[in-house]
Amino acid sequence: xxxxAMYHAKACGRNNFQFFAAAMNTRVREHLELENRLRxxxxxxxxxxxxxxxxxxxxxxxxxxxxxxxWHNPELGQVAPDKFIPIAEDSGLILPLGExxxxxxCRQVMAWQAQGLPLLSVAVNVSAVQFRHADLAAMVERVLxxxxxxxxxxxLELTESVLxxxxxxxxxxxxxxxxxxxxxAMDDFGTGYSSLAYLKHFKLDxxxxxxxxVSDLPGxxxxxxxxxxxxxxxxxxxxxxIAEGIETMAQHDFLRGHGCTHGQGYRLSKPLxxxxxxxxxxxxSRHAATPAVVTAPAA
Ligand code: C2E
Ligand code: MG
Ligand code: MG
Ligand code: MG
Numbered sequence: 242x243x244x245x246a247m248y249h250a251k252a253c254g255r256n257n258f259q260f261f262a263a264a265m266n267t268r269v270r271e272h273l274e275l276e277n278r279l280r281x282x283x284x285x286x287x288x289x290x291x292x293x294x295x296x297x298x299x300x301x302x303x304x305x306x307x308x309x310x311x312w313h314n315p316e317l318g319q320v321a322p323d324k325f326i327p328i329a330e331d332s333g334l335i336l337p338l339g340e341x342x343x344x345x346x347c348r349q350v351m352a353w354q355a356q357g358l359p360l361l362s363v364a365v366n367v368s369a370v371q372f373r374h375a376d377l378a379a380m381v382e383r384v385l386x387x388x389x390x391x392x393x394x395x396x397l398e399l400t401e402s403v404l405x406x407x408x409x410x411x412x413x414x415x416x417x418x419x420x421x422x423x424x425x426a427m428d429d430f431g432t433g434y435s436s437l438a439y440l441k442h443f444k445l446d447x448x449x450x451x452x453x454x455v456s457d458l459p460g461x462x463x464x465x466x467x468x469x470x471x472x473x474x475x476x477x478x479x480x481x482x483i484a485e486g487i488e489t490m491a492q493h494d495f496l497r498g499h500g501c502t503h504g505q506g507y508r509l510s511k512p513l514x515x516x517x518x519x520x521x522x523x524x525x526s527r528h529a530a531t532p533a534v535v536t537a538p539a540a
Pocket of ligand 2: 366398
């Protein structure tokens with residue numbers, strides 16, 4: 242294992258440079274191998290999307306879903322996004338992969354509707370690399386047009402690192418996206434260089450409280466204070482607030498009690514393959530007690 246070998250090499254001092262170099266090599270080779278396999282993943286149909294339901298915490302109703310990329314390689318098995326997304330970003334592969342994900346998510350939502358299931362909003366993660374290198378707004382417009390998804394049902398999840406880039410270009414792209422009528426969310430809020438000034442300036446629609454602030458609620462008084470602060474901040478900026486990674490009833494009740502309007506997490510539902518998500522949509526539209534929120538815009 243490359244990490245263990247490097248640790249060992251460091252512990253043994255610089256005489257072990259050769260050993261260290263060998264460990265480095267292993268790591269580079271692993272990275273290259275993953276990259277080469279990822280390069281073929283699209284054409285070989287190894288990618289899919291799972292959908293994690295998002296809920297209105299007050300009513301308990303389904304309010305939308307987040308599309309999450311999955312990669313199954315015949316030899317490697319399931320590869321986690323935390324492993325392959327950074328490689329896709331470094332290699333530029335995130336451009337075709339990101340476009341595929343956006344297209345697939347929009348297409349899927351419209352396919353569910355065509356099957357008689359309720360229209361549902363969908364959130365899609367967008368990498369900072371897509372902001373930097375591609376004409377993101379043109380790509381989004383193209384996908385909206387070809388899928389027919391009403392723009393208001395699409396939410397793009399950005400990370401704070403996007404706002405640390407070339408601000409003029411980011412500003413222009415964000416304005417164009419807003420003009421298209423899509424919603425914009427700040428993902429993993431609180432983990433990066435959050436600037437309150439940017440949040441206010443860009444008028445994003447949704448703030449997603451990172452799971453690290455949720456994980457030890459309500460026991461940790463620090464995180465409790467932070468979560469309450471973020472919820473209040475979202476409210477005063479007129480933003481929707483979604484808590485990520487809700488795993489326990491105690492977390493759920495704490496967040497709801499402090500006015501967090503929306504949530505997602507294993508306690509509510511794990512990310513679901515599209516067939517399972519369709520079943521959930523079917524049951525939530527059948528039972529009046531937990532109807533899916535169907536808010537197609539007055540187009
Ligand atoms: P994210 O956008 O913050 O997505 C939430 C992650 O938390 C997902 O991990 C989800 O499965 C996981 N999660 C949800 N509820 C819980 C919970 O209760 N407990 C715990 N421990 N985890 C929970 P996943 O699917 O492994 O994705 C990891 C990250 O990879 C995502 O974080 C996102 O940054 C990135 N990613 C995934 N799909 C895409 C994509 O299509 N494009 C881009 N650019 N990034 C993606
Ligand atoms: Mg996300
Ligand atoms: Mg997140
Ligand atoms: Mg994340």
